Amino acid sequence: xxxxxxxxxxxxxxxxxxxxxxxxxxxxxxxxxxxxxxxxxxxxxxxxxxxxxxxxxxxxxxxxxxxxxxxxxxxxxxxxxxxxxxxxxxxxxxxxxxxxxxxxxxxxxxxxxxxxxxxxxxxxxxxxxxxxxxxxxx
Numbered sequence: 001x002x003x004x005x006x007x008x009x010x011x012x013x014x015x016x017x018x019x020x021x022x023x024x025x026x027x028x029x030x031x032x033x034x035x036x037x038x039x040x041x042x043x044x045x046x047x048x049x050x051x052x053x054x055x056x057x058x059x060x061x062x063x064x065x066x067x068x069x070x071x072x073x074x075x076x077x078x079x080x081x082x083x084x085x086x087x088x089x090x091x092x093x094x095x096x097x098x099x100x101x102x103x104x105x106x107x108x109x110x111x112x113x114x115x116x117x118x119x120x121x122x123x124x125x126x127x128x129x130x131x132x133x134x135x136x137x138x
Contacts, residue, residue, distance in 0.1 A: 115138070
């Protein structure tokens with residue numbers, strides 16, 4: 001099994017043409033999708049992100065610059081994410097294809113790197129590995 005992150009990225013069109021569906025219907029539909037993920041045993045996390053509570057720490061200058069959102073062009077934003085534990089990239093793609101309310105949205109799928117894929121002779125990797133074992137993450 002591998003972890004995959006599904007990053008939800010609305011397009012400019014999604015912001016320009018908001019849907020007509022009421023909030024309760026949206027929540028019910030997404031809730032049903034989330035229940036499918038739970039029943040399948042693949043959901044590790046799912047969160048929406050609040051654009052009003054956004055801060056960017058920009059390291060492109062000599063000293064980090066901290067600024068409030070909004071934080072870039074629509075193509076740079078993401079509105080939420082899922083982390084799934086699935087058997088393959090193809091399975092992650094299939095779950096993403098079933099995601100409700102994805103019109104005018106892109107879902108980027110990224111495999112989450114495992115700690116055992118990093119050089120194990122590194123002191124900091126060993127410390128993180130030990131922490132993950134102690135907290136039940138391995």
